[in-house]
Amino acid sequence: MxxxxxxxxxxxxxxxxxxxxxxxxxxxxxxxxxxxxxxxxxxxxxxxxxxxxxxxxxxxxxxxxxxxxxxxxxxxxxxxxxxxxxxxxxxxxxxxxxxxxxxxxxxxxxxxxSRFRGGGTQGLGLLRRFFSQMARTYFSPHIPHPLHSSR
Structure with missing residues (x-):
């Protein structure tokens, strides 16, 4: 392996x-x-x-x-x-x-x-943070998983 x-x-x-x-x-x-x-x-x-x-x-x-x-x-x-x-x-x-x-x-x-785990967003510009947050908001309800961090 x-x-x-x-x-x-x-x-x-x-x-x-x-x-x-x-x-x-x-x-x-x-x-x-x-x-x-x-x-x-x-x-x-x-x-x-x-x-x-x-x-x-x-x-x-x-x-x-x-x-x-x-x-x-x-x-x-x-x-x-x-x-x-x-x-x-x-x-x-x-x-x-x-x-x-x-x-x-x-x-x-x-x-x-994810850079967002634990609230961290280092290294991302404002626009990229915005789009990443929008994607997270959209996909989170559709991907239930035990590793999803609590918000």
Whole structure:
């Protein structure tokens, strides 16, 4: 069984060393999809031991995630876990052990980390906070789950 960190990345060479170091520290195998970067993202990812998938031109976040999920489907074995997060440095791979425990404790198939858990919204602009809160308000009643934080 293996645990992978899937990172869609465009022009994230500056953020990748920290993220990849943190990922490896918690036992994650990093896989970076360089989505048409111009600034050495793929090279930095390779230097830090990541599996690198490359889009020669920018195809957008959705396609980068599709590429990473195709990798997961092709390479994954029963029992493997896949964590997807942004490569912009706003999320910490060190959260993986806590998410892993929640996954097994609650027999879940999906665990989603949120900046809003506990009321924190660090690193988000006003407009993004607004839209995120609207999405949370809309989806919360439709996704009953024991991990839902109390408000």
């Amino acid at each position: 293996a645990d992978y960190l899937l990172l869609p990345a465009k022009d994230e060479a500056e953020n990748l060393p920290w993220i990849l170091e943190r990922a490896r520290a918690v036992g994650l195998i990093p896989v970076v999809c360089d989505d048409g970067s111009r600034g050495g993202t793929a090279e930095i990812a390779r230097q830090h031991g990541a599996v690198v998938l490359v889009h020669e031109e920018n195809l957008g976040l959705a396609q980068a995630i599709r590429t990473l999920l195709s990798f997961a489907l092709a390479q994954g074995k029963p029992g493997d876990l896949f964590l997807i997060m942004d490569a912009d440095g706003t999320m910490d791979p060190a959260l993986f052990p806590e998410m892993h425990r929640a996954l097994w404790k609650h027999h879940a198939e999906v665990v989603i980390a």
